[in-house]
Amino acid sequence: MRAAFFVSLTMGIASCWAVGCGTVDANRDGASRPGRVVILVPPSERPAWQEIARAFAATTHGVDVEIVEGPQSTDLRENLYTASLLARDPSFDLIYLDVTWTPKFAGAGWLLPLDDRVAPEELDSFLPAALDAGRFRGRLYRLPVRTDCGLLYWRRDLLDEAGRPPPETFEDLRATARALQSPPDRWGFVWQGKQYEGLVCDYLEVLRGHGGFWIDPETGSVGLDRPEAIEALQFLRDCVADDPISPAGVTTYQEEESRRIFQDGRAVFLRNWPYAWRLAQADDSPLKGRIGAGPMVRTEKGRRTATLGGWGFGISAFSRHPDEALAFVRFVTSLEGQRLLCRDTGYAPARIEAYRDSALLDANPFLATIARVHRDAVARPTFPGYALASDILQRQLSSALTGSVSPETALRRAAAQTRPLTRGTAR
């Protein structure tokens, strides 16, 4: 019984806190002291945030920002926030939110609405798609600080050598990959095929490239069992099936596994986020000056688009310093803050004028490409049941990719399971 008890115990404790509103005093002495704003970031971002915190402390009086290092994995940080916020814990003043988290966190009442705190004209300077990801039921809960968009990378040197242009269509991609690969030393195309959120991001780009859609934001209808959606999944399945252009292990890869193979010179094409560019262009990279990037390819029915990613801040409903927290967000989203965040890290800013800033463009000319791709970036659906809808899609995509069921069966199942969730989600 011990293990079963342990499971129940953990959940029991979490849920006691969740439902026992009022039993835990939100004003008890937490980690944050007066005038101190606490944020939790992944280890890789810590140096950049510390520099920003220092610059912020220099411009304000008495407010400092404490940067707490959390786990690198997005899912683990989400769980950490969830446990903390369920307990109505004031430890974190700002919640560093992924682009898909707003409905869940706002729907649970964990974030302060920002509409009364931020003037509408302050919002004009944000990339519209990034800003929209922070809205839930008509109110704003999250301000974007950096954005991401999915990109298709290619080996320009190999393509030039073979006299082939960068691909425009899925046919081009497949043909070029097949012509230039020599497995197992060099594969055609590596991407993220593990059962996790990244697989949904990859699939959505291929899906829109085929002219399909997942959940229509206007009507709430589900497009997963339409022919375009099945063709899109068939394309990914064909990448790993007979006569493959992707290694069989791609169904276990997340971003880093696929990027390492590409950076080792063992793949012609890679689907990844903008951070891969900076690493591939580093001085010690064998690919320096030998790659190109653009949005995912398409068929004649579809569009070349990117899945929108990115990070932003929401203010915790349990924070004891919401005003100081907002002041910090204003600083980070100012041009100066965006320069500090994006200059050395290669992150893409969330503010439009940052893409025209010569200091940033000189440090990172790739921003011009990101700005271009970003115009066609598409956000993932926003409703409180998103996590479940995403898990349903992940499971079925993964089943089809690993050959357990046909793409058609997988997507018909996914559509049937998704429909009850999206009822009443239309805007």
Place this chain on the structure above:
Amino acid sequence: MSGRERARDQWYLLLPAVLLLGVAVVIPVARVILLSLSRVDLAEGATTFAGLDAYARLWGDSRWWSSWSNTLVFTGCSVAVELVAGVAFALLLHRTFRGRGWVRALVILPWALPTAVMALAWGWIFNDAFGVANDLLQRLGMIGAPVAWLGHPGTAMAALIVADIWKTTPFVTLVVLAGLQSISADVLEAARLDGLSAPQRFRRIVLPLLVPTLLVAVAFRVVQAYGSFDLIYVLTGGGPGGSTETVSLYAFQNVFRYLDFGYGSAVATQAALLLAIAAALAAALAGRKGGRA
């Protein structure tokens, strides 16, 4: 001191343990059961009674059914192999040889490692491009091309079971070793004088005397494997295609990812209940067998 006073004193002495058990086990479990009968709206801060709705939902939930079969496969396979391997290792370690103390200390090492850490290491071992597993098997000529062990439903489950066996066989070994040491040398000596060969001694004397120890080992391992979470969460996250998602993982996802407390609690309660029934049945069965012998 009268008998009644002594009985009262005994109750006082038990009180701290009873209180601790109440706070740490009974209240949370009762809370989870209650929660499984409720619907929670976090934004409103309201909890309403939902009756057995969540339990009714379980029956029609294909993901719940598949998490069940995954849990049973994982528990059954890993415990069966661990039991056999554990007994074999224990018999080896029970012999006297030079450096036995060191070997016994080494054997416990996998058990002492944090599961999440060893799961990460196994993740790299099973990696298709850089993994040791593929390299070894290819050198031995057992496979032609690298296999993505965690990338196919069947092999991913097998990989999980291998990692679990590696980690928890030492536990079975230790328990069985303790059992072996409690068997009197006189009995074995007598058997040898009576002309029983080593395999006969093992089958007729050692094994029957080990049964209570084995039952303890199996009970612990079944309970642990049944609620296994960290290994699976780190190694596969339940994939590919949900083929390694266990009941505890599913309960966790419901509570922390979907914020569906009622349903998550129902999954956990139902799992605990079924294990309790299985344990009671096993205990009754063992009791009857023990009585006959």
